[in-house]
Amino acid sequence: MSVQHALLGFMESTPRHGYDLKRSYDSLFAEMRPLRFGQVYATLSRLERDGLVELAETTPGQGPERKTYAITAEGVTDLERWYGEPEPAQSPIDSALFLKVTLAVLSGRDARQIIEAQRESHTGRMRKLTKAKDDAGEHERALLDYALFHLEADLRWMDHTAQRLGELRRALAL
Numbered sequence: 001m002s003v004q005h006a007l008l009g010f011m012e013s014t015p016r017h018g019y020d021l022k023r024s025y026d027s028l029f030a031e032m033r034p035l036r037f038g039q040v041y042a043t044l045s046r047l048e049r050d051g052l053v054e055l056a057e058t059t060p061g062q063g064p065e066r067k068t069y070a071i072t073a074e075g076v077t078d079l080e081r082w083y084g085e086p087e088p089a090q091s092p093i094d095s096a097l098f099l100k101v102t103l104a105v106l107s108g109r110d111a112r113q114i115i116e117a118q119r120e121s122h123t124g125r126m127r128k129l130t131k132a133k134d135d136a137g138e139h140e141r142a143l144l145d146y147a148l149f150h151l152e153a154d155l156r157w158m159d160h161t162a163q164r165l166g167e168l169r170r171a172l173a174l
Contacts, residue, residue, distance in 0.1 A: 002082065003025075003033075003035060003040075004043055004046070004047060004052075005078075005079060005082045006025055006029065007021050007025070007043055007044065007047065007053075008052060008053070008075050008076075008078065008079045010025070011053060011069060011070060011071040011075070012071055012076065012079060015057070015068045015069060015070035016068065017066050017068045017069070018041050019037075021040055021044075022035060022037055022040045025040075028139065031143070032143065044069055047069070047075065050074075051072060051075075052071065052074055052078055053070060053072060053075055054069065055067055055068075055069060056069060056070035097114075097118055097154070100114050101114055101115060101161060101168075102168075102172070105165065105169050106172055111161075111165055112162055112165060115161060115162050116162075118154075118158060119155060119158050122151050122154055122155055123155070125151060126148060126151050126152075129148050132144055
């Protein structure tokens with residue numbers, strides 16, 4: 001997830017200060033990727049350095065001065081470019097499950113046990129996510145559906161791979 005673009009997106013409608021940006025981010029995305037205050041301020045500093053935001057106002061606060069930032073025309077252009085760029089598909093090379101199954105097959109271990117344990121974990125997670133949808137708002141339902149569809153794809157891969165373990169063993173025989 002691009003924290004930089006999330007902050008720019010929040011500032012597109014109105015100038016914001018760091019605390020407000022953090023609160024907006026947490027209300028929508030904290031479950032996907034937590035954001036620390038330090039990361040907000042470091043990102044704002046980089047955005048300002050790069051000309052994507054500018055300091056709009058400084059007001060006294062209980063602690064340090066509260067700085068309000070506004071997105072610049074360059075920031076809007078960068079945000080538009082980002083919206084238009086498709087995200088790369090996640091690669092199976094990054095998958096710990098794929099790695100475990102491959103190495104289990106290479107070592108002669110029972111890869112089917114690994115797949116079954118992962119299947120149980122995935123189906124348990126799917127039950128929890130499906131139940132969570134009952135009390136979720138529309139934004140959270142969209143996120144839960146996203147997670148559920150990815151889990152379903154993993155389960156399809158597990159089924160396919162479990163049926164083809166013999167072929168995989170032969171292909172990996174060194």
